[in-house]
Amino acid sequence: MDDAILEKLKILAESAKYDVSCASSGTFRRHQHGSIGSANGWGICHSFAEDGRCISLLKIMLTNYCMYDCAYCINRRSNDIRRATLSVTELVHLTIEFYRRNYIEGLFLSSGVVRNPDYTMERLVRIVKDLRTIHRFHGYIHLKGIPGASPELIHEAGLYADRMSINIEIPNEKSLQTLAPEKDFQSVFTPMRHIQQGILENKEDRQKFHSAPRFVPAGQSTQMIIGATPDSDRDILRLSSALYRRPSMKRVYYSGFVPVNSYDHRLPALKQPPLIREHRLYQADWLLRFYQFKVDEIVDDAFPDLDLEIDPKLAWALRHPERFPVDVNRADYEMLLRVPGLGVKSAKMILVSRRYGKISGSQLKKMGVVLKKAQYFITCHELPFQTIHEIRPERIRQLLTAARPPKEDPRQLKLIFEP
């Protein structure tokens, strides 16, 4: 361990940073005698980078040499960037020392593809195996599956990793063919299926034998790049919703396209990453996972793209005024969740506290329910607010999207110039 590793860490972290996932949730593992660390079940973010993204795991590549030439990737073989490779001991040492200082929750290991997918996967598996069996590391491990790796290697990796992910990157196969001619959907979906099979088999095994080793206990995730291809939000969300129907898929991440290879003319020229679109997609993703929405309710053929001005739930509510207003004292949980501005927490809070008596508007406010949007869509037992039927949907949209005047600072002296 010396200063040379500083350079390597810098190069390999910079190569790994475009991977979005940094979750460390889904596995609960108590400390055992003679081992290092534990896993909590709920993720812990140990820091936040200056772009506001959480740093929970040591997100790093084993090597950024790569034999592929994908147009959207910074590590493509035709790019003239600095390359480095970490040795197994270096990586293990780094992980454990960082972990002991409470910098990280575990390791997120990925790699460029060297020689062939199997060779690369084998090296990744060796590292996680060393970490788990020799160093008895009990922290979180997220391992990237290499597209096209053989089922045996994927299976072995799954015995040591908490979560595995294989990135789809481009939401439709035709676009993938133009941007990454060496890849296809099959090489991504086959290992995904292997992981899923492994998880389902393991579930059965563990019902019979409690001591059966766990297989990818935190499930799998994947990632799609947004804005690199002309695909609409409908295509993206339909794919996500199909993926979520698989029992092992925990998260689909959306990564706003950062133009890393601006010289490549197959890619659109963007001034800055499509951050708002990415945000709206995540909101829609949440609606799919926690709010019991169907994908066709969020985007359909008439509205193939999400509204960038307002969130997808509000957009749905404005298209369906007939479902509102909702009486907070009577509505069921599903309907409360559909009120714009009410989240899972607020809806549950309303459910439990209305057992003790009727809830008034002022009580809602005190509970911390944000009424900015919700006020147009609910009634309490008091006099009703102005609901969506009194003020038309178009007007509500106007009210909610109106630019707020900048906050006035009382310390700022005002100079009034009369013309």
Next chain:
Amino acid sequence: MIIYQYDKSFEGLLSCVFEAYERKIFPETLQETGTPLPLFYDDAIQVFTDPLKANRVWKGLTHKLSPAGLSVIASCWLSELPESDILLFRYIRKAIDAPSSIELQFGDPDILKASQIAKKVNNERLRVIQFIRFQKTIDNTYFAATEPLYNVLPLVTEHFQDRFSDQIWLLYDVKRSYGYYYDLHAIKEIQLKDPVRILTTSPQGNPLLAPDEILFQKLWQTYFKSIAIQERINPQLHRQHLPVRFWKYLTEKKSL
């Protein structure tokens, strides 16, 4: 106005509850013994802390509240907010008087307030778990200092004991000048004479730190810088997630 005076300890508060039910006189204000009494009051009663009485009240509460409700009381107490004791008094009284558990009755202002404070304390507890940074000292102790808003150190030791049970560590609350020391077997509460000596690191290093400590701190800083995507820099979001009050003890925010 009826005032109870007690020693500002948690057992003292529970003793106040016991006394109040025994005398059937319920206070409007709780005060620390020795503070000057306000201008107008009807009666001031001095309560002496009695562990037996406190235990009886706590045991009674375990029948009335779920573990979540009890932890609301404990967290709210650790918030150390000025009016939290009388709030807790009313909370406990409501819990005792009600036929069934009251902890979810958020229409009631006291119960709502107590659970909101407990929520804040819990959030602070999570932040301490997130943002504690250990430094390895020359005798292989992992030392971390922090200044949390609320007195949450007692709530985080369990997590650190589970996670770092094979290393000696010391968590120190600089603001309240006490800490917990884990010596591979048990956790002890300690007070340091001069915590600043361990905390100050200069580029030349600190003689109390392990020889490779500075290297790992540098590595972490390098990693922290390289992992941010320059095109997406968002200082406001950064500060929102990583409150500035924690930066003082964060390795990645320190200049080495």
